[in-house]
Every structure is written in C-alpha cells, then in structure tokens.
Amino acid sequence: MTHDDTGHGDRNDDLAVLDVLRGVMDDAVGDATRPAPRWDELERRLREARRRRRLGDAGRAVAIAGVVAAAVLGATVVVPGLDTSPRPAVTSPSSTRGSLGGDAAWLAGLREHVAEQPEGAPARDQKVLFAGDVGPYRLALVDGAQRGSRELGAEPAWYLAAAGAPPDRMRPSRTSAGVCGVQPPGCAAAPIGTGSLPDAVSLVLDGRSLDADAVPGVRRGDRAVVVVVPRRPVNVTLEGPPRYAADGTVSHPRPTPLPESHGVRQAVITTGGRHRLVVGSTPSEQVTAEIWPDLTDAPHFPVEDAAPSFNGGVTPPRHEVQGALLAVQHASGLAVNTSRRRLLWAGAFGGRRHGVLAVTAPSGAHVVGVFRQLGAPADLGTWLTAGAVLPAGPLEDVAVAWPNPVAEPTGEAGDPRPSGRIAALGPAGATSATFVDGDGRTLATTALTDGFGMATAPGTRSVRFGDPTGRVVTTVPVRPLLTLDDHDFDR
Amino acid sequence: MGVGADGSEGPADPDDDFRQFVEARWTALVRFGYLLTGDWAAAEDLVQVALERSWRRWGQVRDGRPWAPEAYVKAAMANQLRSWWRARRVTAVSLAHVTEPPEPGSDPGPGHALRDSLWRELLLLPPRMRAVVVLRVWEDLSEIETARVMGCSPGSVKSQMSRAMARLRRQPGVLEAAGRNATEVRR
Numbered sequence: 001m002t003h004d005d006t007g008h009g010d011r012n013d014d015l016a017v018l019d020v021l022r023g024v025m026d027d028a029v030g031d032a033t034r035p036a037p038r039w040d041e042l043e044r045r046l047r048e049a050r051r052r053r054r055l056g057d058a059g060r061a062v063a064i065a066g067v068v069a070a071a072v073l074g075a076t077v078v079v080p081g082l083d084t085s086p087r088p089a090v091t092s093p094s095s096t097r098g099s100l101g102g103d104a105a106w107l108a109g110l111r112e113h114v115a116e117q118p119e120g121a122p123a124r125d126q127k128v129l130f131a132g133d134v135g136p137y138r139l140a141l142v143d144g145a146q147r148g149s150r151e152l153g154a155e156p157a158w159y160l161a162a163a164g165a166p167p168d169r170m171r172p173s174r175t176s177a178g179v180c181g182v183q184p185p186g187c188a189a190a191p192i193g194t195g196s197l198p199d200a201v202s203l204v205l206d207g208r209s210l211d212a213d214a215v216p217g218v219r220r221g222d223r224a225v226v227v228v229v230p231r232r233p234v235n236v237t238l239e240g241p242p243r244y245a246a247d248g249t250v251s252h253p254r255p256t257p258l259p260e261s262h263g264v265r266q267a268v269i270t271t272g273g274r275h276r277l278v279v280g281s282t283p284s285e286q287v288t289a290e291i292w293p294d295l296t297d298a299p300h301f302p303v304e305d306a307a308p309s310f311n312g313g314v315t316p317p318r319h320e321v322q323g324a325l326l327a328v329q330h331a332s333g334l335a336v337n338t339s340r341r342r343l344l345w346a347g348a349f350g351g352r353r354h355g356v357l358a359v360t361a362p363s364g365a366h367v368v369g370v371f372r373q374l375g376a377p378a379d380l381g382t383w384l385t386a387g388a389v390l391p392a393g394p395l396e397d398v399a400v401a402w403p404n405p406v407a408e409p410t411g412e413a414g415d416p417r418p419s420g421r422i423a424a425l426g427p428a429g430a431t432s433a434t435f436v437d438g439d440g441r442t443l444a445t446t447a448l449t450d451g452f453g454m455a456t457a458p459g460t461r462s463v464r465f466g467d468p469t470g471r472v473v474t475t476v477p478v479r480p481l482l483t484l485d486d487h488d489f490d491r
Numbered sequence: 492m493g494v495g496a497d498g499s500e501g502p503a504d505p506d507d508d509f510r511q512f513v514e515a516r517w518t519a520l521v522r523f524g525y526l527l528t529g530d531w532a533a534a535e536d537l538v539q540v541a542l543e544r545s546w547r548r549w550g551q552v553r554d555g556r557p558w559a560p561e562a563y564v565k566a567a568m569a570n571q572l573r574s575w576w577r578a579r580r581v582t583a584v585s586l587a588h589v590t591e592p593p594e595p596g597s598d599p600g601p602g603h604a605l606r607d608s609l610w611r612e613l614l615l616l617p618p619r620m621r622a623v624v625v626l627r628v629w630e631d632l633s634e635i636e637t638a639r640v641m642g643c644s645p646g647s648v649k650s651q652m653s654r655a656m657a658r659l660r661r662q663p664g665v666l667e668a669a670g671r672n673a674t675e676v677r678r
Binding site for chain 1: 514526542543546606609610624628638639644660
C-alpha cells in the first residue's frame, strides 16, 4: 500500500476499505427476507412491552413528582443511603448535583457552551443533572443537550474535561457506552458514556473507556472513575477483584457502599482487576457493571512472553493470542499488572480451532481457559471455555481435561451437546493419556502430540497422564465446560 | 383514507398505518439490526423494542415529526443498542483467536480473509461507532443525516467514522488488500 504526501492515498485506501465493507455488509445480510411476525402476535408483544414500560414510568414519575413537590414546597428531601442535607429535584435547572452544583455561573456557562455546539439545544431547554470534579476529571451530565434528543428518548449526555476546567473546555463524550458489563475483546473499545440504570444515571470511565485526549496526564489504564446519579433512593456498592489463594481457592472481598458526595455516589479506583458496581436495592432491580481500570482494548493488551505455545502446537499470530488472553484475563478478574499470561497450547482438531491459555495469579494459582470454536472456521461466533482454577505450581505441571462437545449450528451459542469425546492437555513429559471412568476402569488410551490428545470415551471422569516409561505423571478430573457467558467461574 | 407512513395514501387509523409500516419495512429494519448486532434474534428483538417506542408516538412519527418514520425507528434502534450493550454481561468473542493452518487447496483467498476480518472488526466496534459506520456505509446517509439519527453533532460523526476507519485499517491484511483496491481506484 502506498500513501502519497497529499493524503489522497489514505482517502483512496479508505474508499477501498469502505467499498469492501459495503460488500461485507451485503454478504452479511444476504438475501434474508426475515418475514414479519403475525401482526396479532407482534401487537400482543408490543402491548405487553408498553404495559411494562408504563408501569415503570409510573413508578419513576411518582418518585420524581415527590422530589419536585418537596422542592417546590421548600421541604427537605431525605434520600436514605445518602446524606440527609437538603437536596433539590433533579428535574429543576437549579438542582444540579455534584461539587459544582452551587456554581451558577459555571453551570450557566456550560449550558451556553452546549447550546453553541452543532445541534445543541437552547440553554433554557437543558438541565444539568450533575457537574463536578471526580479524580482527574471534571464531568457534567446534561439532559436535553441536543435538539430533539428528548423526543427521541435519548439519554442525558456526559461532558468532560480535566478537573478545574472552565465551561468552554467541556467536551461531549465522543462515544457512548459507559456502564458495560463483561466485554472480553468486545469491550475493547467501550469509551465514555451514560448508563440508564433503573434508579440512576451512571458513568464509568475505565481503562477501556478513557479518553486520553480529553484529559492530558491521565494514562490509559491507570485508574477508573465511577459516578452514579441516583434518581431515587438506591443502594450502590463496589466490590474489588477476586483473590486466588495458592491452593486454588477463590475469595471475594465484601462489597462496600460507594461513598456519596454532593448528592452523587462516586469513586476513583486506582487498583487493577475487575471491580463490580452494583446499583439497585433488590436483586430484581439490581444492575451490575464491571469496571476494569487496567484492562484496555485488545490492541493494547500486554501479551509479552505469552507465546509461543508452552507445550508446542501451533503458535497463532500475536493479535489472536492477544484476544484470547484478554478473554481469560477478563474471566479471571485478576489485575493485569500483577498476573502473568501464557498460551499453553493451540491447535485444531475435529475441524475446530482450539487453544488453552493460563493467567497466573500473584499466589501462583492458574486460571486456565480452554477455547473452542463454534461454527465454521471462517465464521464469527462464540468460543466456549472450560474454565479451571489450578493450585500454584510451575506451568510445566498444568494439566487439564475437558469434554469436547458437539458444536451448535454456525454462529449460534447455546448449550453444547455432549459428544463423549474428551480432550486432554498433559504436563511436560507426558506422552500418553488414559481415560478412566468413575470406578477406575480404563475406557481409552491415546498418545499425546505436543502434550495434547483426545479420545471418544463417554463416562470418563478423570484422565491419567503417563510418561514414556509408563509411569503416571499426574491424574486430573474432567472439568465441565463453562461458557464465557458463565465468566464467573471464579465464584 | 389518509396519508400513510410512506407518504402514500393509506388508512387514517394510526394502528393500521403502523401495521402497514411494520409489514412493509420489517425486513429492512431487521437487516439494519443485524448489522448492528451481528445476530438475527437480537436484531429482531431490537426492532421490536424500537417499534414499541415508535408506536407510542406514531401519530407524530408518521407525520415525519421529528423524523421520517423509518429514520425514527432506526434512531431508536441505535439508542436501544447502546443501552443493551451497556447492560450486557456477555459478549461474543472473536473466533479468530487461534489459527488453524489452512489445508492445501482450501485457501479461500485474500478477498475472503479481508471480508472476514472487516466483518469481525465491525462487530467489535463500540455500538455507537458501529451504528455510525452502518448508517454511513450501509444506509448511505450523509454526516448530517447520521448525526440527526444518532443525536450527536456532525463533527462527532466524522470523528467516529475516522476512528472506525483507523481500526479497520489496522486489521491484518486489510491494508494490503485495500491498497490493491486503492490502486485500482487511482487508475
């Protein structure tokens, strides 16, 4: 590819990429006709959805009306779980929460600034729900920032700049998707945004969402910021990352209430690993967001020393190892900079690509993920993992065995059907695998290639790995598959 | 008889009008949803949620206030996608993590690899960025039209598109293949 000095080369390349991308989209949707459902069925679903929404809206309206009425009457609004100082209504222009809530000049300046943006709504139509400094950021949450946004049901918009910035430095979040859940490589690029939670509007800026351009001096992946603006009384807790003991047991720190300040719950997280933000007072209404201060997107995820394959086999390209390791790291919940990563083995069997990867905790315990492709080799879909937590020890000793299921149709995830095939990856020096049932009977034996072997042996409960002399090196149980959807295998 | 959602004469009853709109545009909306989600079932769910939202305002929507009906539904889909994505606890993982050596004679060729790579990367884009790409490339909307649908500024659309292109160009094999195409473009 060539680029000329005028940049026309880039533009031509972009045109070419777009051309191909258009073709990709054409191919993707194909000739699918997707007939509309029967009208009576669709109408029933829509009416049910409308009914549920109305019930929800009614609940929120009652809550907001109560706050508005209290504000109008000059009464003190007490929000359990928050401080008991008088708090204005979120629907009033003078009700801005946050450390800048009382700075009328700054707020007016912000509204004017927002109004000057393309498609910006007039200042009088905007409501600044929150404004304040949180860690290195100055953040503001503006409802009705854009013309027509209310009619569209769009969520309030976040603006940000470095702490202490004047109003005209506030920038709209360039992309939106703040409160994201588990997003292995896909979370990759969750930038900045809002999250409409049942009881609150929240913002999470973490390693995946950091807008490095907006706040100079804040490095990608070195901290996370959480802001929750409650609409009504709500519990907000934050839980730190799991801890893996050397014996392979896992513990979780107790969730702690998020500190409240100026009518909002906020926190700055400077330690790595998976944190869980839970908003909601009852299990049925709780919304969980995961926060990773140190987990960046795939291109930035560190995989130094992770390849080549520890036990031999195919060594995939770096970016592919990166993606898979990112997923296992995510499943482990471990901080990136205190854990180590390694591809143990990769290869193909049964027409599917497979990989075994390990993330090693500070204690030496290993979180092992087995990746298996669903769908045809060239298709996009879901990998399954057989997750396992193994006690501390050298990587040479890591051994795992898992049932190799029959894949679901291309592109569809779901419960894999058992096939009776058992896959096994042995420790260093192992050359054979013996598949044993619950009574200790041998069901099958196979030689290992690059430490890996597989046999059709329904009823296998454990696998014995042997060396060339016939000595048993180790025996491991067959671990059931967990999908990445069940990423909580540390629990 | 009144004027229907597509501008043609049709029933004046909003429900009938809405029904006609759904029956006429369902496939197009689901295709749009598929490009946003990469999953047919999710696409249909997305359409349904957006239709429910649109139905409530159909009296206004069918009159093109503030959007043409289909644009309104698609805007609602794009917004809903963002909400889903945020609340989502699971995502599909790219399949291209471990590479199987190609079998002799089975190489589908660089064009196939490029398309696979681009499709994969498209689905890994953040939802808002992905929606911008789909609107600009698939729907062929202008930056201003896309900005209206997305509820953001044209500058933001330009920025999103630029970042998306940067990511797409980073895909292995994309630059080379695109370079070949670009050479043809320059000719």
